[in-house]
Amino acid sequence: MIECTQGEHHVELRYRHDVIRIESWGRDAIRVRAGRHRIAEEDHGALGTPPLREAMTLDALPEGTEATIGLGAISVRAVLDPGSGNPRLMLSFLRDGREILTEAAEHFWWPGPRSISRGPDGSQIRQSFVSDPSERLYGLGQHSHGRLDLKGLVVDLIQRNGEVSIPFLLSSRGYGLLWNNPAVGRVELAADRTRWTGHGTEQIDYWLCLAPTPAGILGSYADAVGHAPQLPEWATGFWQSRLRYTSQEEILQVARRYRDEGLPLSVIVTDFLHWPAMGDYCFDPEEYPDPDGMLRELEAMGTRLMVSVWPTVSPHSRNVEEMRAKGLLVATEAGVEYHQEFKDKGMDRPLPVSFYDPTNPAARSYLWQRIVEGYYDLGVRLWWLDACEPELSPGHPGNLSFYSGQGLAVSNTYPREHARAFWEGMTDRGERHTVLLCRSAWAGSARYGVAVWSGDIAPTWQALRAQIPAGMSIGIAGIPWWTSDIGGFHGGDPADPDYQELFIRWFEFGTFCPLFRLHGHREPREAVGAVSPGGPNEIWSYGPQAHRIAADHIRMRERLRPYIDSVMDQASATGLPAMRALLVDFPQDPRCWSVEDQFLLGPDLLVCPITEPGARQRQIYLPDGAQWRDPVDGAVYDGGTTITLPAPLERIPVLIRQGSELEI
Structure with missing residues (x-):
């Protein structure tokens, strides 16, 4: 009984x-x-x-x-x-x-x-x-x-x-x-x-x-x-990144050109290898001789610097012996405490590297103190937490032993606990806002200021199509701050007209994502294991037509930012995702439970990306329960209907819920 x-x-x-x-x-x-x-x-x-x-x-x-x-x-x-x-x-x-x-x-x-x-x-x-x-x-x-x-x-x-x-x-x-x-x-x-x-x-x-x-x-x-915190207003602007900027002067040159073209640049990113060795948590003085001066000039242009911090520690790092002695690295059930291979600066070949253990409060505290000494005290406030799955090689978490438990039992929390180290550190310093760009997350990550991007994806139309349900799905799973690498990550030739079309369509899609960010490892790419910067990835790298269209969309994003800011505030307050499936707002409409290639950005903006090469129009389903206005010609359409709208290369179809005061 x-x-x-x-x-x-x-x-x-x-x-x-x-x-x-x-x-x-x-x-x-x-x-x-x-x-x-x-x-x-x-x-x-x-x-x-x-x-x-x-x-x-x-x-x-x-x-x-x-x-x-x-x-x-x-x-x-x-x-x-x-x-x-x-x-x-x-x-x-x-x-x-x-x-x-x-x-x-x-x-x-x-x-x-x-x-x-x-x-x-x-x-x-x-x-x-x-x-x-x-x-x-x-x-x-x-x-x-x-x-x-x-x-x-x-x-x-x-x-x-x-x-x-x-x-x-x-x-x-x-x-x-x-x-x-x-x-x-x-x-x-x-x-x-x-x-x-x-x-x-x-x-x-x-x-x-x-x-x-x-x-x-x-x-x-x-x-x-846990709710996502309030997203700061600067974060809804345009973010610029590429595989690697090799010096502070290169970063400044890019930021100055955006300024000279009259295009607002909210964030520019210095990716991996800006350090002397992975796990040093500081700038390489040969490439960044005056980081304080760089940050001051960027600030004067209205641009913030985001710094990439990996959870991996190189055998060449100045911190590795202390971290090993204090038990701050992820342990293993068998073998030594190495979990991945990576070719860092000063290496003639890839060598084994370790992951630190963010499930250990002492390890989180140690990492943050090194971050303060190497970056925070210079004025850096934005953090890119790359490879935070963690990216194991081989990918067998069963051999890991964490402070919080055995690898199979707890390893999915790794990205959340890594983000927690930065959230706790920033909060203890009295910072009002924390924005962490992460490649992974687990339930509850949003409360630590986590923004997720969709990882190292291919530069293909298929990958672009997959981003739409991916962004809606992670919003349903509790992450309202989301983005993808515009143009994909693994390749793409900026001089190829076919790729330029894909880039334009992806840029248009990115304009209406919660976060608006350009990143990628463009051709010519280096050999596997090398440390060169990859090809150019600024909007002027893709030819005059793509440059013009991208610039127009950066200006469009600026006009949309007050609305997007309000959507982000709603996400923080209510838990509703910013980029959301039609079923969230229109559950009474059976068709809205099956639409996978359109999404709502907030309650009033219906976004219909172009995901096929050569397409210059597309069919759109309008959710029942509202009327929808085309901002191009002012035409108003009833919900519950399917229409076809033109989609010239310079724009994708976007409709506004009738009654909204939003203009594009």
């Missing part, structure tokens, strides 16, 4: 060795934890203090075969299902008496809906839910598969370059679920069920919200894991 124990904000269920704790955890939301024998209180997930706690009710049958837990409009039904002679405890989740989500047994005998086991390969957990074939599923971070609706996919829960694992799903059935476990694993989104798996861990932990609308679910999710 089910043994039930009730507290003010939780109910605990026990059957045999299994224990399940169901807790009130925010608006329309609960947290469910399941373990063997007991619930471990220590966890490394994304849920801190509950944002809101409501009293729970318990109604249990005397014979112990069923119990109902109530929380406002939400209820949880626990039933001791007899199976075929091997009973198991089954949960169903309801809102206003309607079943929204229910557990699914994997087999009539064993296992049931959840499994916690230990075998020769270590511990493993599994949790299964029923899923209807018509259910649509969204989120899970950012991936390159080009899909918005994830139904039918198997998605690895692991951090990789360009694959950002944030285990939050939004369902068309009216729930949002955060798999609150940073273990390496996978989620299988099959026609009949959804199954979550985690390795190296022994406790099931998930947060579930049952709210009437997607906006309500996303707001409650942000309450639970």
Whole structure:
């Protein structure tokens, strides 16, 4: 029989060795934890203090075969299902008496809906839910598969370059679920069920919200894991970057040209190899003889410098021996503390490098102190946290041993904890704003000022198409600050007319992304393992036509910035993503749940990128529930209709919600 124990904000269920704790955890939301024998209180997930706690009710049958837990409009039904002679405890989740989500047994005998086991390969957990074939599923971070609706996919829960694992799903059935476990694993989104798996861990932990609308679910999710802070106004301007600027004079020359052309430049980036050795956390004095003077001149032009900081430490670094002696590097279960190969300055070939351990508070503190000495005291305030997955080679986190736990169990939190080091450091220094450009994230990263870009992607039309659902998906997963490398990263010849067309279309798309940033490793590229700067990547590098169109879009972005600033403020306050799928604002329109190649920037701007070479028009679906105005000719169209608009090379179709005062 089910043994039930009730507290003010939780109910605990026990059957045999299994224990399940169901807790009130925010608006329309609960947290469910399941373990063997007991619930471990220590966890490394994304849920801190509950944002809101409501009293729970318990109604249990005397014979112990069923119990109902109530929380406002939400209820949880626990039933001791007899199976075929091997009973198991089954949960169903309801809102206003309607079943929204229910557990699914994997087999009539064993296992049931959840499994916690230990075998020769270590511990493993599994949790299964029923899923209807018509259910649509969204989120899970950012991936390159080009899909918005994830139904039918198997998605690895692991951090990789360009694959950002944030285990939050939004369902068309009216729930949002955060798999609150940073273990390496996978989620299988099959026609009949959804199954979550985690390795190296022994406790099931998930947060579930049952709210009437997607906006309500996303707001409650942000309450639970942390809202993004307010984005500073300068950050919505144009950012310039390339593979590598080789000196402070080169940076200044680029910034001066933007100024001389009358084009506002908010940020310019110095990427990797600006240091003497990786892990020194300072400028190379031969390339940056007067960084203080460089920063003053940039500031006078209205431009901020962003500095790339990698979590890797070279064997040539002046800090490596101290970090090793103090236990600040990621340890290994077998072998020495090296996790990647990299050709740094002073190396005639790639050598092994180490990652520091940001799950260790002492390591975060040590890193920040070196950052203060090498950059902050000079005036640097913007940080690019590259390769923060971490980018392992080989990519086997099972051999890692972190301060917070074994690699399989906790490694997905690495990018979040790395960002935390900078957030805590900046906050302790009294800084009002922290903006961290990161290549990866986990649930809760947004609260540390994390902006994600989509990684080292290809310079192809296919990659451009994939950016649209990628940006919408990571917004659903809780990251409102997002961008991609305009033009892709791995190559692209600025002198090639075909590539110039792709660059123009990508630049137009980037104009309407939450962050507007040009980056890439252009041709001529160097040989693998070399340290040269790559080809040019400024807007004037792509010929006169691309230069003119890009300049016009920088000016357009300036006109849009007051609106984008307001959208970012809304994202911070409400948890709604800035770049969002149509279903967020128009859930009542069934078509909006399937549109993958258009997005909303805030509530009033419908963006329809061009993602095919040679296209000069495109078909657009207008969400039902509003009218839409074409800013080019003022024509107004009814929602719920499909139209075709011209798309000359110099612009992509963008429509404004009728009634908005926005102008482009």
